Amino acid sequence: MKKSSIFGLVVIAIAIAVIISVYSNSSTYGSFKDAQSTATELHVVGHLDKQKQLFYDATKDANYFSFYMKDNKGEECKVIFTGTKPQDFERSEQIVLTGAMKGHEFHASSILMKCPSKYTNDKVEITEFKAKQTSI
Amino acid sequence: MDTAFKGEHLLPGHLGQFFTILAFGSALLSAISYYFATTNKFDNSWKRLGRIGYYINTVSVVGIGACLYYIILNHLFEYYYAWEHSSRALPIHFIISSFWDGQEGSFWLWTFWQAVLGNVLIWRAKSWETSVMAVVALSQAILATMLIGVDIFGQRIGTSPFILLREAINLKESAPIFAANPALYHNYLTYIKDGNGMNPLLQNYWMVIHPPTLFLGFASMVVPFSYAIAGLWQKRYTEWIKPAIPYSLFAMMVLGTGIIMGAFWAYESLSFGGFWAWDPVENASIIPWLILVGAVHVMIVYKNTGHSYFTATALVLTSFVLVLYASFLTRSGILGDTSVHAFTDAGMFWHLVADVVIFLVLAVVLLVMRWKELPRTKKDEETYSREFWMFVGAVFLSLSCFHLVVVSSIPVWNAMFGTHMAPPTDPVKHYNIVQASFAVVVTLLTGFAQFLKYKKTAITKFLATTIVYLALAALIAAVIVYVTGVYKLQFVFILIMVGAIYSILANGKVLIDALKGKFKLAGSAVAHIGFGLIMVGALISAGTSKVISENNTGEQFSDDFVKAKNNPKENIILYKNTPVQMGKYLVTYVGDSIAPPNHYFKVDYKVMDSAGKVTQEFMLKPNAQANLKMGLISSPDTRHYLFSDLYTHVTYSNAITIGEGTPEAAHDEAEDDKNYDAPVAYEVTPGDTIRFREGYIVLDSIGKMDHIQDITLTDKDLAIGAKLRIVSHNKTYAAEPVYMIRSNNAFDFSRKVDDAGLKLRFTKVLPQKHKIEITLYQQPESARKWIVMRAIQFPDINFLWSGTIIMVIGILLSIFRRNKELKPE
Numbered sequence: 001m002k003k004s005s006i007f008g009l010v011v012i013a014i015a016i017a018v019i020i021s022v023y024s025n026s027s028t029y030g031s032f033k034d035a036q037s038t039a040t041e042l043h044v045v046g047h048l049d050k051q052k053q054l055f056y057d058a059t060k061d062a063n064y065f066s067f068y069m070k071d072n073k074g075e076e077c078k079v080i081f082t083g084t085k086p087q088d089f090e091r092s093e094q095i096v097l098t099g100a101m102k103g104h105e106f107h108a109s110s111i112l113m114k115c116p117s118k119y120t121n122d123k124v125e126i127t128e129f130k131a132k133q134t135s136i
Numbered sequence: 137m138d139t140a141f142k143g144e145h146l147l148p149g150h151l152g153q154f155f156t157i158l159a160f161g162s163a164l165l166s167a168i169s170y171y172f173a174t175t176n177k178f179d180n181s182w183k184r185l186g187r188i189g190y191y192i193n194t195v196s197v198v199g200i201g202a203c204l205y206y207i208i209l210n211h212l213f214e215y216y217y218a219w220e221h222s223s224r225a226l227p228i229h230f231i232i233s234s235f236w237d238g239q240e241g242s243f244w245l246w247t248f249w250q251a252v253l254g255n256v257l258i259w260r261a262k263s264w265e266t267s268v269m270a271v272v273a274l275s276q277a278i279l280a281t282m283l284i285g286v287d288i289f290g291q292r293i294g295t296s297p298f299i300l301l302r303e304a305i306n307l308k309e310s311a312p313i314f315a316a317n318p319a320l321y322h323n324y325l326t327y328i329k330d331g332n333g334m335n336p337l338l339q340n341y342w343m344v345i346h347p348p349t350l351f352l353g354f355a356s357m358v359v360p361f362s363y364a365i366a367g368l369w370q371k372r373y374t375e376w377i378k379p380a381i382p383y384s385l386f387a388m389m390v391l392g393t394g395i396i397m398g399a400f401w402a403y404e405s406l407s408f409g410g411f412w413a414w415d416p417v418e419n420a421s422i423i424p425w426l427i428l429v430g431a432v433h434v435m436i437v438y439k440n441t442g443h444s445y446f447t448a449t450a451l452v453l454t455s456f457v458l459v460l461y462a463s464f465l466t467r468s469g470i471l472g473d474t475s476v477h478a479f480t481d482a483g484m485f486w487h488l489v490a491d492v493v494i495f496l497v498l499a500v501v502l503l504v505m506r507w508k509e510l511p512r513t514k515k516d517e518e519t520y521s522r523e524f525w526m527f528v529g530a531v532f533l534s535l536s537c538f539h540l541v542v543v544s545s546i547p548v549w550n551a552m553f554g555t556h557m558a559p560p561t562d563p564v565k566h567y568n569i570v571q572a573s574f575a576v577v578v579t580l581l582t583g584f585a586q587f588l589k590y591k592k593t594a595i596t597k598f599l600a601t602t603i604v605y606l607a608l609a610a611l612i613a614a615v616i617v618y619v620t621g622v623y624k625l626q627f628v629f630i631l632i633m634v635g636a637i638y639s640i641l642a643n644g645k646v647l648i649d650a651l652k653g654k655f656k657l658a659g660s661a662v663a664h665i666g667f668g669l670i671m672v673g674a675l676i677s678a679g680t681s682k683v684i685s686e687n688n689t690g691e692q693f694s695d696d697f698v699k700a701k702n703n704p705k706e707n708i709i710l711y712k713n714t715p716v717q718m719g720k721y722l723v724t725y726v727g728d729s730i731a732p733p734n735h736y737f738k739v740d741y742k743v744m745d746s747a748g749k750v751t752q753e754f755m756l757k758p759n760a761q762a763n764l765k766m767g768l769i770s771s772p773d774t775r776h777y778l779f780s781d782l783y784t785h786v787t788y789s790n791a792i793t794i795g796e797g798t799p800e801a802a803h804d805e806a807e808d809d810k811n812y813d814a815p816v817a818y819e820v821t822p823g824d825t826i827r828f829r830e831g832y833i834v835l836d837s838i839g840k841m842d843h844i845q846d847i848t849l850t851d852k853d854l855a856i857g858a859k860l861r862i863v864s865h866n867k868t869y870a871a872e873p874v875y876m877i878r879s880n881n882a883f884d885f886s887r888k889v890d891d892a893g894l895k896l897r898f899t900k901v902l903p904q905k906h907k908i909e910i911t912l913y914q915q916p917e918s919a920r921k922w923i924v925m926r927a928i929q930f931p932d933i934n935f936l937w938s939g940t941i942i943m944v945i946g947i948l949l950s951i952f953r954r955n956k957e958l959k960p961e
Contacts, residue, residue, distance in 0.1 A: 003516050003524075011531055018539045018570065025566045026546065027558040041561040058788055062924045063687060063705035084707050084787040084924050087769070098561050109561070 027098070032077040035101040041109065044097045046071035048089070056085035069095055069106075079106045086111060141302070143325040144214045149298040152203030156283045156296060159196035159247070163277035165189035170270035174370065183266055187258055190273055193280075194251040200283070201235075201244060204297050208235060213328045216304035217241070217297040223333030225733075233343045234334050236351075239467060240283060240297035245348060247279040249355035257359065264379060267366035268359075275358050278491055282484070292483060301328065336733070336761040336769045342401035346394065350421060353391025354459050357424060359383040360431070361456035361495075364449050368502040373511050377435050377448060382954045384432045384452070389947040391425045396670075396940045403783075403933075405771045410678060411936070414567040416471050416544040420462035423544070426537040427455040430530035437523040440590050444527050445511045451530065453499040458541075460495055464488040470547050520595055522588040529581040536574035543567065568678075572628045579635030579671055582664045583609070583642040605645075609638035616672075620931060621680045629679055636671035639664055656953045663946025669939025677781075677933035684719040684782075685927040707787055710739070712921040713830070713865040725923050726755075727891050728791055734759045735792045737923050739784055741775070756784045758925070762792050781930040788924035812895055812913035819907045828914055830892060831864030838908060844874055844885065853878045856901065858908060864892040873898035873910070886913075893920070 028034075030042045048054075052068040065085045070076045079097060092113035099108035166189025173182035204217065208231055213219040221241075222234040235241045254272045261268055285296025301307070307324055308315040314324060334343075360380045367376030398418065403411035412418065431451035434444045465471060468485045517524035543566070546557050560566040584602050587593075613634040617623045622633060643664040650658040685708040710716055710725040717723075722742040729736045736757040743752040760770035772785035809815075818826050826833040841855040849855055855876040862869040871887040875898040886897040893915035900909035 003519065007528070007531075011535065014535055015538060018535065019542060021570060022539070022542050022560075022566075023557075025560040027561045029556050029558050043558040043561070056788075058709050058790075058922065058924045062707045062709040062788070082705055 031071045031073045032075045032101070032106060033073070035099075035106060039100065041098060041100045044069075044071050044099075044106070045094065046097075047094055048092055049076060050090065054085070054089065058084070066105075069097070077101075077106050078104065079108055081108045081111055086113060089113065140322075141214075141325065142323050144300070145210075145212050148203045148206045148212065149215060149300065152200055152207075152298040153285075153296060155196045155199035155203065156280065156285070156298070159193050159200060160277060160280035160284055162189045162192035162196060163273050163280050166193060167270055167273035167277055170266050170273055173266040174270055186266065186269060186273070190251075190254055190258065190269065190276075193273075193276060194255060197244070197248050197251045200297075201248060204235060204241070204244070205232075207298075211331065213331050214301055214325055215297075216299045216301045219301050219328065219331045221331070221334060223331040225330075226333060226339075229341070229344050230334055230339050233338075233347070236347045237334055237338065237343075238297070240295055242347060242351060243279060243282045244297070245351040246355050247276060247283070249348075249352045250276050250279065250358060253356055253359055261379070264363065264366060264376070267370050268362040271362035271365045272358055275362075275495075278494065282487065282491075294487065295484065337406060337771060340401065340405045340771075342397060342405070346397045346401055349390060349397055350394030353387060353394045354424075354463075356383065356387040356390060357428065357456045357459050360387065360428075360452045361499075364452040365498065365502060368449070368506050371506070371509065373445065373506075373509070377438050379958060380452070381432070381435050381439065382951050382958070384428060384435060385947055385951045385954060388425065388428050388432055389944055389951070391421070391428070392947075393940070393944055395421050395425060396937075400937065404774060410681070410930075411933070412674070412678070414564055417466050419540045419544045420466050423462055423537055423540050424455050424458040426533050426540070427451055427458055430533035430537075431455055433526045433533075434530045437526050441517075441521075441523045442511070443513050443517055443523050445513075447527065447530065449510075450503070451534065453503070454534075457492065457496050457499060458537075460488075460492045461541075464492050465544060465548070470551060471544075472547055518592050520588060520593045520598060522585050522590050522593070525581055525585045525588060529578055529585065532574055532577045532581070536571055536578070539570050539574070540567075569626065569628060572626075572632055575671060576628060576631045576635050579632060579639045579668065582667065583635065583638040586642040586646050586661075586664075605641050606634075606638060609641050610634050612641075613637045616676075620676050622676060625679045629675055632671055632675055636668040636675070640668035640672075643668070659946050659948075659950030659953050661946070662949060663943050666939045666941070666943025666946055669935045669942060671939075673933055673935030673937070673939055677930040677936060680931055682719075682929045683926065684721065684929055685925060686718070706926050707924050708926070709922050709924050712791075715742075718927060719929075721927075723927070725921075725925075728921075729757070733761045735762060737786050737789065737791070737925075739773075739923075739925065741782070756782070758784050758786045760786060760789070760792055776934075778934060779932055781933050783928045783930060784925060785927075786923050786925045789922065791921040791923060809895075809913065811915065813916050815897075815911045815913045817899060817909050817911045819902060819905065819909050821907050826910065826912060828892075828894065828912060831862065833894075833896075833910075833912075834861045834863070835859070835908075835910065836861050841874060844876070856898070856908075858898045858910060860887075860896060860910070862889050862892055862894065864889075867891070871896055875899070875901060875908070 027040075028042050029045060030038075032044060035042060035044060046069045049068040049070050054065075054067045056065045062084065063082045065081045065083060067079055067089070068076055069079050079099075094114040096112040097106065097108040098110045098112075099106055101107075166186050169182050169186035169189055173179070173186050176182060206212075207215045208218045208222050211218065211222070211224055217238060217240060221237040222231055226234060236245050250272065254269065254276065257268055257272060258265060282294045283296060284294040285299060286293055302324065308321065314321040320327075360383050363376045363380035363383070367373055395418075398421065399411040402413070428451075431448060431454075434448040434451060437444045438448045468488045470485070517527065543559065543563070546559050549555060550557055583605070587598050587601050587605075613630070613636075616637070617630055617633055622629060643661040646657055646661040647665065650656075650661055683706045685706060687705045687708040708716065708718070710723065712725050712727065715722050715724040720743055722744060724740045724742075725737060726740045727738045729738060736759045739756045739758065741752075741754050741756065742750050745751050754775055756773040756775055758770065758773040770786050772783055774784070775782040818824075820826065820835045822835050822837050824835050826835075836859040838856055838858050841849070841857045843849055844855055853876060855874055857872040857874045860871045860873070862871060869889045869892060871889050871894075873887045873896045874885040876883045876885070884898050886895055888895045895913035897911040897913070898908065899911045902909060
């Protein structure tokens, strides 16, 4: 066999490995109900329940922020984020959480929120908040 | 219905719109003419027409820019673009950069650079001019369509920067008074006093320099692509590579600089908490770059040995298609909720898709048509030859790019296949590990390929040097890994360190040889050393960055919260003037300085030795803008040392109010008193001391005043000031409240000492007692100012920045060398 054919096979093998690793690392979008039944982290899309209390008091704990979110299936759950309250959180119209269920609370490791832009209706702003410094 | 509106300046818009159409028409004319100039070699008139078309296009593009600048500089807010992206308060350099704040402006930057590059090609490309320019002009025509913004069959093509505010936004809907009263609507401009301005995060000098650099990088990728297409089209297979090398190197240098500028910007002034977050938008800029770097190496292989022709062509073609694909990813809105800073869909989704498809099809069709004629080498490359391993390196760069494409395009796969995949939950970790594996191979290859020769190398000598250098690299890497703490990371990162050091050593040897005489080899050696340093810096700083604002306190709100092992947490609360120990630093929030629109939090860092003596002290001023329109936006401040940076970022605070420093924030006196505890009056004579919760006040003297700011005093007025010295937390402040009698009425002017949380009034004069009355207002303890902050230490990040500069110098040297090689032709 020619050397280039061997190399070609190696390349194809690596490419397949890359696809498999991406696929196995990729997460899913789910509901709070899905989160109940799994221990792995997943993404939950929903919106803030503005009726219920948002809690953040830096003088008590600078890293505790809790709120209630309704997922897209209408189920509501208390969410806890170990970090400061994102600015303008009340104004968010859609939230994407990454995290896992712990008991009856959803512990989010990152919050991505979409806010309607203040002035125009044709644009939205997206902001992301992570609980921890990302590290390698 | 074309009613005239009062105060609108329509001329610059009409002129600009005319230029956008002219730019499109002339580029199309140029492309067609150049096409016929290429097919009819003996008719020079086509070539002349092509040039004229391109010149007109260049003038039009400059015209578009001039019109848009005129609109922005003169604050013509009747234009949506000016209203959306600029404001009267912006300083001039940000007004300039508000130009490319939006999608249209960045397209203009791209088309402007492409116009410039086209003119360079007309001047320099000689026999290549007609065929290469046909492709460049086609690209220029397609870019122009992005800015046209005209309706064709009910479909708007492109978005014009010259759209009027009232066309872009339904004013009648957003402001009902306009709907109710046509006369007001007719006068709507008198109500639009100011634009939105720029996002405070973008108000940074990097915003002035980064986008132009990045877009010059993107734009210059069209040149090698056009050469490759021209080579296939004109069957000048072997010739195109040599003249295309300097342009490819140029694109690689500029785009690489642009990418790192973006990283530096993110590190310095955005709240990412790092220099690279693998955001899809960041990936979009590095994807084409990786392929281009691979392409440049294989082009050099082909030039020296005649091997790898197909790979070189395919990579060059792919690199440009990926630029367009990246532009589709970031501008079409498809990234949706996976990216923080992608543009939202401006109705150009299919337009952007078409842009990618046109050039992809052009490249594929030509490759297929010419497939049988492409130059091929019968013989396999030698295993011990430089060309073989350069080829391998290029393939690995492509694989690394392939991975980035696969992950960043997850939303695209979802749209295409109807799946619901989400990006990895910890994307940074995923990217780091996979990309690191490729980086290990690439860094090792940039090292040992230096010991190989083209065609054939003596095996024993090669193996001996390789192994000696590898052993040396492993030794040095072991020391670095141990000292910096990188050994705590995954094994693959340690391998990168070995690879990077190896690359630096091997290329260092080449550089030394080059300085002894073979100077033309210096370029690549320097560039590779730079690349190695970038890897070392990125690895150490990202891998061993340490959050020093660790916080293990705080209420345990629920059992689940405790069990979740969230400690240590990263944000810490600092009360004003109350020091907190963080690592080796004693950190104190000492106050604020406000220079609207910025609010700086002064954070004092002290390092003390065992005896309690301060050995080092510095102040960081992370700032926040409490923007009336955009809410609270904060940016970090960083203390730079040669081998370590200290990054500080305020995430929350009660010391800042939205809209402070603006007239809206000023409120009346009675309202203000509510911010304080009940006042207490003290009767004092000079020399007396008043104690308060956080210090004491001394009345130094009482004196008649000749003038009070803003108020003219006449002979009949009497104004007395009480000179007070306030000492709080080892700091001394001065204040002079004033008591005034004017036409038998008594007034007083209070003075505030915000740092000490005091308001002081001179409320009475008591002549019988020889005393005066000072009324003291103290802020309640709950109103004590605090900030919540995060501090991170980034070691050795300077290797990353200096590596970049060295790499750019190296590529520059290579450009000179490759350019020189073209001369004898």
